[in-house]
Amino acid sequence: MKTFFTLASLIMLSGVMLANPGDSDIKSGFIVGDPEIKSVNALAFGPEGVLFIGDSQRAEIFALDTKDEVPANEVSDISLNSVDQQIASLLGTTTDAVVIQDMVVNPISKAVYFAVHVNDGQPVLLRFDGDAFEALAITSVGFSKTGLNKAVGEDAVDRRGRPLRKWAITDLAYYDGKVMVSGLSSEEFSSTFRTISFPFDDAQNQSSLEMYHAAHGQYETHSPIKTFLPYELHGSMHLVASYTCTPLVIFPLDEMKPGKHTKGKTVAELGNRNTPLDIVSYKKEGKSYLLLANSSRALMKIDPKRIESYQDYLVEPVSENSATAGVEFIALPYVQVQQMDKLNDDKVLLLQRMTDGSLNLHTANSNRL
Amino acid sequence: MSRLNFFDLSKFRHHLGLLLVGTLISCYGRAQVKFEVAENRTSISVYYPDSLFKPVPNHKAAELEVLLIYAGITGRTEAADPPAILGNYQGTPGKIVFTPIVPFSRDLSYLAVFGDTVEYHFRPVPDKDEPGARLLRIYPTEDTVPENLLKIYLTFSKPMREGEVYKRVTITDENGKSIENPFVHIQPELWDSTAQRITIWFDPGRVKRSLQSRELHGPVLTSGNTYHLRVDSLWKDVQGRPLINSYKKRLIVTDSDRKRVLTDSWQIHAPEPYSKFPLIIKFDEVMDYATALNSLSVWTSTGEILTGEVAVGSAEREWKFIPGSNWKPGIYNIRILSTLEDLAGNNLNRLFDVDLSDSSYQSLDRQFTWIQFEILSPE
Numbered sequence: 001m002k003t004f005f006t007l008a009s010l011i012m013l014s015g016v017m018l019a020n021p022g023d024s025d026i027k028s029g030f031i032v033g034d035p036e037i038k039s040v041n042a043l044a045f046g047p048e049g050v051l052f053i054g055d056s057q058r059a060e061i062f063a064l065d066t067k068d069e070v071p072a073n074e075v076s077d078i079s080l081n082s083v084d085q086q087i088a089s090l091l092g093t094t095t096d097a098v099v100i101q102d103m104v105v106n107p108i109s110k111a112v113y114f115a116v117h118v119n120d121g122q123p124v125l126l127r128f129d130g131d132a133f134e135a136l137a138i139t140s141v142g143f144s145k146t147g148l149n150k151a152v153g154e155d156a157v158d159r160r161g162r163p164l165r166k167w168a169i170t171d172l173a174y175y176d177g178k179v180m181v182s183g184l185s186s187e188e189f190s191s192t193f194r195t196i197s198f199p200f201d202d203a204q205n206q207s208s209l210e211m212y213h214a215a216h217g218q219y220e221t222h223s224p225i226k227t228f229l230p231y232e233l234h235g236s237m238h239l240v241a242s243y244t245c246t247p248l249v250i251f252p253l254d255e256m257k258p259g260k261h262t263k264g265k266t267v268a269e270l271g272n273r274n275t276p277l278d279i280v281s282y283k284k285e286g287k288s289y290l291l292l293a294n295s296s297r298a299l300m301k302i303d304p305k306r307i308e309s310y311q312d313y314l315v316e317p318v319s320e321n322s323a324t325a326g327v328e329f330i331a332l333p334y335v336q337v338q339q340m341d342k343l344n345d346d347k348v349l350l351l352q353r354m355t356d357g358s359l360n361l362h363t364a365n366s367n368r369l
Numbered sequence: 370m371s372r373l374n375f376f377d378l379s380k381f382r383h384h385l386g387l388l389l390v391g392t393l394i395s396c397y398g399r400a401q402v403k404f405e406v407a408e409n410r411t412s413i414s415v416y417y418p419d420s421l422f423k424p425v426p427n428h429k430a431a432e433l434e435v436l437l438i439y440a441g442i443t444g445r446t447e448a449a450d451p452p453a454i455l456g457n458y459q460g461t462p463g464k465i466v467f468t469p470i471v472p473f474s475r476d477l478s479y480l481a482v483f484g485d486t487v488e489y490h491f492r493p494v495p496d497k498d499e500p501g502a503r504l505l506r507i508y509p510t511e512d513t514v515p516e517n518l519l520k521i522y523l524t525f526s527k528p529m530r531e532g533e534v535y536k537r538v539t540i541t542d543e544n545g546k547s548i549e550n551p552f553v554h555i556q557p558e559l560w561d562s563t564a565q566r567i568t569i570w571f572d573p574g575r576v577k578r579s580l581q582s583r584e585l586h587g588p589v590l591t592s593g594n595t596y597h598l599r600v601d602s603l604w605k606d607v608q609g610r611p612l613i614n615s616y617k618k619r620l621i622v623t624d625s626d627r628k629r630v631l632t633d634s635w636q637i638h639a640p641e642p643y644s645k646f647p648l649i650i651k652f653d654e655v656m657d658y659a660t661a662l663n664s665l666s667v668w669t670s671t672g673e674i675l676t677g678e679v680a681v682g683s684a685e686r687e688w689k690f691i692p693g694s695n696w697k698p699g700i701y702n703i704r705i706l707s708t709l710e711d712l713a714g715n716n717l718n719r720l721f722d723v724d725l726s727d728s729s730y731q732s733l734d735r736q737f738t739w740i741q742f743e744i745l746s747p748e
Contacts, residue, residue, distance in 0.1 A: 056557050088489035089451030091471045092440040092479065097609065099532040101557065117531055118471045121564060126455075135455045135470050145658040166558045186559035186568045187659040188708040189519060189721065224555075244553050244573060275554050295554055 017068070021269055024048055027065055029052055029199050035062050037138050040115035040123040041173040044102040046198060051113065054169030057121070058147075061172070061179055061196065065142035068127070072110040075344045077363035078130045083114075083351060084359040085128065091118055100359075103339035103351055110343060112361070128361075146200040151174075167192070170231040174198070175230040175237070182241070184224035193225060193241075195256075229279040232291070232306050239264075240307075242276035242292065248326070251305065267310050268302070268326030270294060278340040282348050284366040291340065291348060291369065297352075299334040301369060302327060332369060334345065346362075391558045404481055404489040405451055412492075413438060414466045415483050421594050433458035436465045454479075476609055501610030502527035504600055508658035509712055510684040514621045515626040516592045516625045517715035519721065520570045522658055523600065525612075528564035530605045531557075534670040537604035538569060540589065540620070541597045548596070551575075551589040562682070564607065568659070576714075595675040596620040626654070626713040629720055637742045647689040648742075650703065655685045657710040664709035667692070670700040702739045 026048060049069040053062040080086065088095045102113040112128040113136075125136040145321040148167055166186040168240035173180045179196045228241040230253065237328035241264065256262050270276055275295040281288055281304075290307075292300040306327045335352035343349050345368035353359050403416040406457050415436050437453040439445070452465060456469035473479060473493045481489040508522040523538070540548040559568035575589050590596060602615040634653045640646035658681055665688050667675045677692040707717040714721035719732040 006489075039557070057562055086452060089440055090453075090455045092438065092454040092469050092477070093471055093474050094441070094477065096532075096605075097530070119474075119609070120528060121531055121532065121560075122471060124470055127615070133452070133455065166559060166561055168555065170555070170560055184555070184559075186561065187657075187663060188710055189570075189573070189714045226555075242553065246571075296550075346729065 026050065026199050027142065029201075030063070030065055030144050032140070032142045034139045035064070035141065036141045037062060037123050037143060039101075039117065039121060039170045040125060042181075042270045043102045043113055043115050044172040044174050045104055045106055045113075046174040046179070049106065051104075051107055051125075051196075052172055052174060053115070053125075054172045054181060054183075055123075055185070056166055056168045060145050060147050061169075061181060061200075061279065062143055062145045063179075063198065063200065064136075064138070066113075066127075066136065067142075068106050068107070068109045068111055071108050074349060075110055076130065076364070077347065078110075078112060078128075078343065078349055078361060079363060080361040082129065082358045083361050085117060086133070089113065090126070090135075091116070091124060093118060100339065100351070103341060103349075105341045105343055105349055107360060112341075112349065125168050144200050146196055148183070148194065169228045170225060173230055180228070180230065180239075182225035182228055182252065189224075191321050193228075193239075193256075226276045229281065229290070230279060231304065233304060240279060240290065242270065242279060244275060248276075248292075248302075266326065267307050268329070270297065277338065280340055280342045280348060282342055282366055282369060283345040289369070291332075293337040293340045293350075297335070298331040299337055299340075299369075300329040301332055302329045334364065402487050402489075404483075404491070404590055406473070406491050406493055410475065410493045412466050412468040413473075413481055414464060415481065415489075416464050417483070418463065420564045433460045433467075435463050435484050436467055437482045438467060438469065439482070440474075440477055441482050443478050444480065444488065445482065446656045465598075473629045474609070489631075497594075499608075499610070501608075501612050502529060502606040503613045504616050507598065507600075507616070507618050508685065509655060510658075511655060513621045513623055514590070515624065515713050516572060516588055516590050516622050517576050517625040517627075517713040517721065518590060518620075518622075519573070519576060519712065520568055520657070522566055522568055522599070524566045525606070526565070528607045529560070529567070530607050530609070531560065533560055533562075533604050534567055534569065537601040539601070541599060548589055566659075582616050590620065590622045592622050592624045594622050596622065626711055626715065627720060629713050629715050630654075630656075630709055630712075630717050632717070632738060632740060635740065637703070637740065639742045639744050640696050642744050642747060643695050645691055645695055647649050648701075648703075650688045651683075652686050652688070654711055656681070656688075657712060657714075658685050658707055660706075660716075661685060661688055664706040665690075666704045668704055670702070675701075675739055696744050698744050700741060700743050702741050704739055706737045707733070707735055 015293060027050070037055050038057035039055050040053050041056045044052045046052055046063065049066045051064045051066050055062060084095045084098060084100065087100070088098045091098065099117045101117055104113050106113060114126040114128065116124045116126060116260060118124055123138070125138050126133050127136055140240045167183055168186060169181060169183045171182045177198060179198050181194045181196065183192050185192070224244050225241045226244045228239055231238055231240045233250060239251040239253060239256070241249050241251065243249060247266045248268040248270055249266050251262055251264040262349065269293065274297050277293040277295060280291050282291060288304060290302040290304055292302065294300065310327050334350060334352060337350050338353060338359070339351035341349050343363060348364045349361065350364055351359065351361050401418050405414045405416070407413070436458070439451055439453055441451060454469050456467050459466045475493050478490065478492050479584065481491065483489070503526040505524045505526055535552060538552070540551045542548060551571060553572045559565065567647050571589050575587070598620055599619045600612070600616040602612040604612050636651040638649040638651070640648050650665070661681045662679060667690055669675065675692050677690055680689045681687070682689055705717065710716045717733070717738060718735065723730060724730065
């Protein structure tokens with residue numbers, strides 16, 4: 001009985017102490033205020049409407065409470081033409097002064113979030129509900145944050161003491177209580193991949209990994225990861241990572257330990273003069289596929305079963321005139337897809353530069369993928 | 370496509386307060402309403418005669434949206450209006466202040482519409498007519514570069530606009546023909562925190578051996594050839610002003626550099642005691658500008674780091690350190706981080722791309738290495 005009372009009073013107490021009684025444990029460490037976000041380079045949604053923001057300028061990851069937690073009744077197709085012009089008009093400027101850094105879908109509300117830089121890099125977060133845009137108040141919001149900078153050496157600073165080196169965040173994902181971040185330094189050529197426990201506590205819970213890939217079994221390099229997806233292969237979680245110089249590489253998550261030299265298995269090359277942009281998974285007729293967007297190639301559909309059954313490293317040099325190599329893929333008739341996220345298992349939202357030059361948002365249903 | 374309601378003013382028209390505004394303004398005319406754009410372009414205020422009506426009783430945002438601002442137009446049309454600008458509203462009796470999320474541009478026309486009837490066209494006063502940015506330096510400084518040159522840095526006199534670099538920097542061969550996609554397009558672009566220095570990577574797929582891009586298209590730069598790196602003056606700074614000039618730099622390409630960075634043959638020029646003369650280290654090859662700036666530091670024999678000014682000079686063949694206070698006689702240690710790179714991305718620990726069939730090769734796993742020098746007491 002005594003225990004009951006203690007427990008009950010604790011619950012009551014905590015109810016009083018929480019800023020918002022509806023908040024769960026993961027937001028208990030959030031404070032309300034101005035996170036002083038300087039850049040919004042990568043976005044990813046976590047649970048309960050928490051939006052993670054990769055801020056390259058500050059070398060920090062922010063977790064923002066969007067309070068956007070009302071589930072969508074139904075998932076309808078989203079489309080909007082001339083997205084860049086719409087955004088430029090909403091921000092009172094012109095398209096050449098606007099850069100869309102990332103686009104994600106809130107998996108609960110299905111609203112689309114755009115990370116935008118304007119003119120001098122001023123960060124803006126926009127939410128599109130399929131009907132209208134609104135700007136998120138990023139200077140007054142519930143948030144928590146964690147830093148990425150590991151003090152190695154004494155970086156050169158400019159005359160005003162600002163560091164010259166930048167840690168550019170290329171992609172961000174949330175999986176199983178962890179935020180995963182890929183990035184590259186603006187100076188030395190290296191790939192940095194970190195997993196950070198969420199809720200953020202302290203730097204002890206960060207692990208930095210060194211990841212290598214081998215090209216054709218002969219040459220081995222550090223290289224920056226451009227985009228990645230945690231995905232189940234062979235019954236266990238893997239990281240499917242696409243590098244800037246286009247190899248598609250898989251790493252088993254349970255083998256990726258801090259400080260360990262982790263060598264991935266190259267399973268495909270996605271084509272020359274090309275930069276991978278985004279990876280998502282979707283389902284068609286109950287079967288799962290991977291979808292890859294590229295800077296100068298069509299959307300690629302890969303059957304993960306083929307990755308699983310792919311036994312070799314890429315050993316043979318790529319034959320002449322062959323566009324790509326390794327695991328087979330299907331090129332889908334969507335080119336110049338700049339951003340991509342899934343609306344639900346069988347709908348993928350694409351931000352695509354059309355042949356007439358306009359930048360359109362539209363929904364691709366799995367029957368067309 | 371679902372219909373947008375960006376510029377659907379119908380809901381405001383049904384608002385009683387707004388009806389009042391509309392009616393009264395049309396009665397009393399636009400002379401009753403005054404607009405004022407803040408000098409720093411961060412807000413616009415509208416003053417209206419509140420003695421006559423109270424259109425926004427609670428000063429809530431939705432009520433204050435009787436003031437809407439549009440960019441890039443001078444008058445409204447039925448169909449093609451852009452959405453109204455997003456921003457924050459503040460209201461006091463007789464006054465509404467609208468603060469756009471992004472300050473108004475100095476080179477754009479705006480239309481303010483109050484109560485759906487009163488229109489005010491404005492164009493913010495341009496800033497003092499300053500010239501655009503100047504490209505200060507291109508690194509590497511020397512024209513002669515290895516075939517596997519990995520990156521270049523450009524520095525500017527003013528902060529530059531994001532999103533243009535891969536359109537504005539090109540490489541042409543001896544015939545003036547543009548090399549297709551020489552650089553890897555990295556987003557976010559690799560600007561420093563001042564937006565005045567950018568890092569541009571050559572497509573590593575065409576630098577690394579055996580990757581498909583290189584197998585099919587060869588390296589971007591080929592030994593024995595001469596190229597030009599061109600920087601287009603259309604590149605805008607954050608104020609939207611183009612560069613003062615276009616620029617051209619010659620690249621004379623020599624063989625690939627496939628040697629690890631070695632410190633053994635560096636020359637250390639120890640300074641005079643009781644002076645602030647620079648400590649000078651002469652490298653035995655051209656180093657990567659940015660990593661050379663960041664990778665070296667000077668420590669006392671008791672393990673304290675010296676503060677001072679660092680510079681990379683002599684076309685990136687030299688590192689200089691000027692201490693904050695006079696040198697004292699004694700033993701010093703120079704710490705060199707293993708991440709120091711040469712022009713081809715080779716560092717102290719490893720080569721940029723490693724030939725695994727070369728059994729003599731072994732990469733190292735040290736964070737830094739030390740070089741000792743001594744400043745002698747004057748005789």
